Amino acid sequence: MSDTKLQAVLSSLSQAARQLDVLPSGRPAPDASYVKLNTNENPFPLPTIVWQSAIAALERQYLYPESDNISLREAAADAYGLSKDHVIAGNGSSELLGLIYRAFLAPGDSVAMMSPGFSFNRKLALLQGAQLLEIESSEPHSLPVEQFLLAPAKDAKFILLANPNNPTGTFVPVADIECLLAQSDRLIVLDEAYVDFAPDNGLRLVNRYSNLLLLRTFSKSYAAAGIRVGFGFGHPELIGRLRNIQNVFSMNVVGHAIGISVLAHRAAYEENHGHIRHERQRVTIALSKLGFYVTPSHANFLLARVPEGRDGRCWQAALEKQKILVAFFPDKGLENCIRVSIGTRPQMDAFLAATRDISESFRVGRSPASRL
Numbered sequence: 001m002s003d004t005k006l007q008a009v010l011s012s013l014s015q016a017a018r019q020l021d022v023l024p025s026g027r028p029a030p031d032a033s034y035v036k037l038n039t040n041e042n043p044f045p046l047p048t049i050v051w052q053s054a055i056a057a058l059e060r061q062y063l064y065p066e067s068d069n070i071s072l073r074e075a076a077a078d079a080y081g082l083s084k085d086h087v088i089a090g091n092g093s094s095e096l097l098g099l100i101y102r103a104f105l106a107p108g109d110s111v112a113m114m115s116p117g118f119s120f121n122r123k124l125a126l127l128q129g130a131q132l133l134e135i136e137s138s139e140p141h142s143l144p145v146e147q148f149l150l151a152p153a154k155d156a157k158f159i160l161l162a163n164p165n166n167p168t169g170t171f172v173p174v175a176d177i178e179c180l181l182a183q184s185d186r187l188i189v190l191d192e193a194y195v196d197f198a199p200d201n202g203l204r205l206v207n208r209y210s211n212l213l214l215l216r217t218f219s220k221s222y223a224a225a226g227i228r229v230g231f232g233f234g235h236p237e238l239i240g241r242l243r244n245i246q247n248v249f250s251m252n253v254v255g256h257a258i259g260i261s262v263l264a265h266r267a268a269y270e271e272n273h274g275h276i277r278h279e280r281q282r283v284t285i286a287l288s289k290l291g292f293y294v295t296p297s298h299a300n301f302l303l304a305r306v307p308e309g310r311d312g313r314c315w316q317a318a319l320e321k322q323k324i325l326v327a328f329f330p331d332k333g334l335e336n337c338i339r340v341s342i343g344t345r346p347q348m349d350a351f352l353a354a355t356r357d358i359s360e361s362f363r364v365g366r367s368p369a370s371r372l
């Protein structure tokens with residue numbers, strides 16, 4: 001297409017469509033020589049039995065996947081003690097988050113979220129022409145229930161809570177969430193992407209509160225981020241609204257097979273979860289000794305405030321030069337932090353070795369080493 005044609009296409013767009021120009025474009029995937037600790041994956045292989053189920057599914061690759069994900073929804077309903085009408089399955093929990101925005105928001109509506117929170121919600125709100133109200137709390141380990149019951153949050157069409165929260169890793173008591181569910185007549189979306197690394201979860205609330213939608217994913221605790229399996233649990237009427245607008249065949253046969261197999265073999269992941277908890281503690285202690293302040297985490301990542309004198313972006317860049325990728329957020333209050341996913345022991349050793357090296361070079365005033 002020539003440039004004039006392109007300009008004609010772009011200038012024909014409505015104001016709302018043009019707003020999307022501000023969305024960031026994706027970066028190419030780094031090669032395997034990088035230690036990737038920036039997007040909270042779980043870098044362990046699938047248990048053999050789960051792997052075999054994927055291979056068997058590939059033998060039927062010429063068939064469309066089962067419609068409405070029925071077997072997977074039934075398997076999840078059995079595993080989590082619900083009926084299949086309480087369950088939607090999706091191509092990762094981010095697909096389900098997107099459906100929630102589309103099903104419950106119109107342009108001009110607002111949605112409330114804890115701040116700092118999962119930044120993907122900003123994109124979803126923008127796509128829907130909705131306003132995202134970011135509610136700050138002075139106490140990260142409890143929920144500011146009152147703030148959600150007062151304007152402006154009380155007028156939001158739904159309230160988003162991630163527990164454990166991303167990017168902080170903090171966990172609020174399930175009793176606080178129950179208190180909000182009981183007092184609010186708004187939809188509460190409880191995103192439990194990291195809950196398998198936490199001491200408790202909100203599953204028992206699903207049958208008690210019809211204003212709750214609870215989200216889970218197999219991307220973090222079940223090492224399947226690339227397979228894309230997520231679930232939503234809630235009142236059949238809320239779940240039905242989401243199923244009505246879901247793309248037919250949004251999941252594929254491998255996702256179905258792995259999802260069903262993981263659900264049947266969740267115990268096979270206990271060692272994986274134990275490893276992450278152990279490494280989380282070890283890296284917290286090591287970073288603290290290097291002058292970082294690490295927010296106590298209940299997830300598979302750490303939010304670490306860097307030692308004084310440099311900011312988070314500077315640390316992220318220095319680590320990247322050593323082929324270690326961590327996350328940085330320019331948001332107010334997070335400028336001095338990096339977020340580090342918990343990976344294998346060798347990955348975390350590489351991260352700590354690079355961090356020690358950079359600390360030392362900042363201390364003596366030489367430029368940090370580069371492995372690029």
Ligand SMILES: Cc1ncc(COP(=O)(O)O)c(C=O)c1O
Pocket residue numbers: 039040091092093094095118162165166191193216217218219225229230
């Ligand atoms: C809080 C939270 N919710 C949802 C997701 C999306 O997970 P997925 O789409 O891989 O299921 C993420 C991913 O990082 C997350 O941090």
